[in-house]
Amino acid sequence: MIVIRGTLVSPFTRKVHVLCREKGIPFQSAFLAPMPKTPELLAMHPLGKIPVLEEAGRFLPDSSVICAYLERLHPNPALYPADAKEFAQALFLEEYSDTRALEAFAPALVERVIMPRDFDRPGDEGRVVRTGAEIVPPVFDWLEAHANERGLVGGRFSIADCAIGAQLQSWAFAGESVDGRRWPRLRGYSDAMLSRPSFVETAAAFAAEEVP
Numbered sequence: 001m002i003v004i005r006g007t008l009v010s011p012f013t014r015k016v017h018v019l020c021r022e023k024g025i026p027f028q029s030a031f032l033a034p035m036p037k038t039p040e041l042l043a044m045h046p047l048g049k050i051p052v053l054e055e056a057g058r059f060l061p062d063s064s065v066i067c068a069y070l071e072r073l074h075p076n077p078a079l080y081p082a083d084a085k086e087f088a089q090a091l092f093l094e095e096y097s098d099t100r101a102l103e104a105f106a107p108a109l110v111e112r113v114i115m116p117r118d119f120d121r122p123g124d125e126g127r128v129v130r131t132g133a134e135i136v137p138p139v140f141d142w143l144e145a146h147a148n149e150r151g152l153v154g155g156r157f158s159i160a161d162c163a164i165g166a167q168l169q170s171w172a173f174a175g176e177s178v179d180g181r182r183w184p185r186l187r188g189y190s191d192a193m194l195s196r197p198s199f200v201e202t203a204a205a206f207a208a209e210e211v212p
């Protein structure tokens, strides 16, 4: 059976968990922290990041690579659109998620969840407030234009939703929500995604995760 190495506080690790659950791929989960950059970690992932997929003693790094690989191995249900334009849209939404959405939501996750949980230290609430006021709203504006409760691309659940949903889940883990008066379509989208069994089960696994 494959093993997904990482920590569920990471939206990249959760993206892979959600994809596996949506596809019905059996997997095991093993805790792996991206710090410190031990020789063991660097042997699995040359950039020293998480997640890493372990399969029959071999290691595959990077959530985007892992998801594309698993799609090839388990093509049904397809989570990458067959249409070329929709395929490109889905890949860009995944890229937007992994860069800009991460930049928007990671501060709240770091300061409110990771600092107290993993470092036993209070977070910097001022940083959360600043990013919430400056970086988050333009991301919500952009996502509002694409939001569709059935799926961001072509109204079907895809890799774009695994990725963006995992970022919105970080925002929820930090105790935040999308203001439905200002971003009604995105609020509906976020509620729909985070209540899918794949996200609910991933949130439960996060809550149960033991940090060594």
Ligand SMILES: N[C@@H](CCC(=O)N[C@@H](CS)C(=O)NCC(=O)O)C(=O)O
Binding pocket: 009, 010, 011, 012, 034, 035, 047, 048, 049, 050, 051, 061, 062, 063, 064, 098
């Ligand atoms: N593009 C990578 C990003 C992975 C990533 O940045 N993971 C974070 C955890 S959320 C990490 O390992 N950070 C440690 C570091 O950058 O040194 C992916 O999709 O897997």
